Amino acid sequence: MQIPPPKHLSPFIRHYIFLESSKKEIRNVRLFSDGSTGLILSGDMNLYSSGSEEHMPLSFFYGALSSYKDFYSKGPFSLVAVVFQPYFLNLLVKASAKEVRDSIISVEDVLKNSFQRFQENLLNKITPLTVIRDLNIFFTELIIRENTSDYDFITAVQKYILQHKGSVSSKELENFTGYTERHLERKFDNYMGISPKKYSNIIRLHYFLSLMNKRKYNENLTALSCDAGYTDQSHLIREFKNNVGLTPKQYLKTENKMAVNFIEL
Template sequence: MYVPIQFIDETLVHPQLNYSEMLPSDALKPYVACYWRLTSQSRLEEVILHRVIPDGCVDILFDLTSGETHFAGIMNQVDMIPLIGDVHLLGIRFLPVSIPFLLKGEAAFLVNHMLDVEDIFGNKSLFNDSIITPEQSWNQQVKRIEDELMIMFKHHVLDPRFNGMLSVILERGGIVTRAELAEYFTISERQIARIFKSFIGVSTKEYASIIQFQSVLRLLKQSQTPVNWSDLSLQGGYYDQSHFIHAFKKHYGITPGHLITKPCPIFPIQ
């Protein structure tokens, strides 16, 4: 099962913020990666830039301070989100197989964007009402969300061909070409391009690049020794360091070299 990564070490988020994740119930594991929450320890008097990196997923975000609910589309580049005041966000991170169902095959318009949930699901959405409140515990909030998701996905059936193509990309850590997918699934490259643009929102190459970057983060998270970036780029399937540096900067916002020369609270680099 694909496990998207937002932080190498969740304990090393900005010191004024708390981030945590909770796994879904077994029935929802095919569709949901996790539920997450981001809260401030106290009211933020100055803007904090919170880094969000591409993970191949989409999210529903509940802002329990403002009462607003948004849908965040797939990202193909890093974003720095400004946070100020009382931060109390709760999110549902949906796995890639859920995106065609959630966005009805029209995912391209939401790439790198976030819209009010009503603009996505209409005014009769399960998430338009105040299904969760700040007064509820973390477990109560997730239970309420899961009740709604069980209704939403009750009759949903995964598309076997699309699910198969996603599985190959995920299992190979993004190191697969559209031509290889076309040959394996006996479908034209043009058809694959249309499917991914419609179902996911980005091209097959872009999506594979996101998963490839996520595989590098996984290697970093598992590493118990100082990072050798040359070896890491080869393990991640990048054909040279220039390609790796370019992809890393696009998806994380800074280069690996910048992480080495300036200590970063995310990676254990020496």
């Protein structure tokens, strides 16, 4: 279930996602980059990082992802994912987004007990819409306390990239902003955690994903990749595998897409 935020929060929050599972067996899941940062809230989740076997905090922030992260869960769970606009995490954790890139950060380490009541409500099976309503109030009060004017510039550049579906060159961004490529990279490192080029590539890749899902792969890969702005099909496949860990055909055959960038393996 995906729920949009109220209009005044949309510059900071893309959407909420509620997920739950009653299955007792182990489930392998993958989160891959969509250019966003976010928050996972749960009161009962046993989630582990694949490879390191590290037990994830019940609630955690995740920074901008360079590619993908694999996890596995043990037993039933319910969670709310708050998908941020990329720069919102910078405001919450009071650190450069570059410093927390590819990182998992326990909510308690940053905001202490601020989210405890939300975790308890999820544990007590309070309806997700009620939890999300209360989160909207919490984030609204937080933003009122913060000076958010510094985000106007990065928001404008982000919108420009989104409007062009990621198919923008460094020169076009320089002309749009009036800043040099290096200055833009510093801004993006601080607020977004990734470079303008990397963010543009991710947006273009997700535009290709949307075309592929919409058309159910009835058209050949060359036509779809061309529509998404790729001139080299091999480049598309290489970029897809680097970011998603699968080929386009493997992704399309994945049955349980809990979100566009959160899939069960």
